Amino acid sequence: MGMWMSRAICYDSDMSELARKVPAVMDTAEFLAWDAPSGSLWQLVDGEPQAMAPASRTHGAIQNELGRLIGNHLVAQAQECSVITNAGTIPRIRADANFRIPDLAVTCSDYQEEEYDVSEPVLMVEILSPTNKTETWSNVWAYTTIPTVREILILHSVRVRAELLRRDAEGQWPERPVVIEDGALELASIGFSLELRSVYRGTRLTRSQR
Numbered sequence: 025m026g027m028w029m030s031r032a033i034c035y036d037s038d039m040s041e042l043a044r045k046v047p048a049v050m051d052t053a054e055f056l057a058w059d060a061p062s063g064s065l066w067q068l069v070d071g072e073p074q075a076m077a078p079a080s081r082t083h084g085a086i087q088n089e090l091g092r093l094i095g096n097h098l099v100a101q102a103q104e105c106s107v108i109t110n111a112g113t114i115p116r117i118r119a120d121a122n123f124r125i126p127d128l129a130v131t132c133s134d135y136q137e138e139e140y141d142v143s144e145p146v147l148m149v150e151i152l153s154p155t156n157k158t159e160t161w162s163n164v165w166a167y168t169t170i171p172t173v174r175e176i177l178i179l180h181s182v183r184v185r186a187e188l189l190r191r192d193a194e195g196q197w198p199e200r201p202v203v204i205e206d207g208a209l210e211l212a213s214i215g216f217s218l219e220l221r222s223v224y225r226g227t228r229l230t231r232s233q234r
Contacts, residue, residue: 046073051120056140065110068123069162076125076159082227083151083181087127090149090179090223094130097216105132105214111142115166124163127151130214144172147213153181164189168197174213176201184224 045061047054055068064075079087087109094107111129115122123141128149131142148167150160160178167176168189178187178201186209187201209220224230 048072052114052123053120055123065125067112067125068121069159070118071121074159077155079151080153080181082229083127083153085227086151086179086181086223087149089225091128093218093222094128094211094214094216098130098214101215103132103214104134105130105146108142111145112140113145113148113167113170114141115169116171117166117169122166124166126163126167145170146172147175147177147211148173149177149179151179151181175211177209177211179223182229184221184229186220186223 047058049071050058050068050073051071052068055066055073058073060066060073061075066073066075068074091107091109098105098107108129108131110125110127111131113124113126113129115124126148128147129142129145130147131145133144135143145167148164150163152160164176164178167173174191176189178189180186184205186204188204188209189197189201190212191197204220207220208217209223210217221230
């Protein structure tokens, strides 16, 4: 048996074993108590556990850089807020069947006991890749049902581009996001303004434009 054929059989065996370990349907309580297979980050979408694809280098760089910039801002402003990476969140609608995971979330709530879903987030950030477009916008819709969320930021990972949704004074969401491709990005929910390109520092998207 050739090496390639041997590896293919092992891969099929591993996938079959994984399928046996992953329940087809779960509720949120079952998901949080579940001993998920290692090697992947999982979220619960309408009762279905879903493994999240590994982040690309650009995706990871954007996530880390924006998290650092927001964290530095919160410290400098002495705000009692925290930026959380891969923060678990439970939407208000269908809360018993969803546990979504944004790339970043900011919350200003305190907590005394450990929690796995972030309490009262005000800002949610998703990084959009060609392979996760449907999943990302499904998550965005779920975040709009969380009463405390004031802004949702979607950053593209194939070009310098942001889409920003912000609640109005009456608590309503706009029909479509504001598109930003250059200049300042204002995050009113945390009182922070920065150059959009700074979020992409160190990625191929800004290096190629020098």
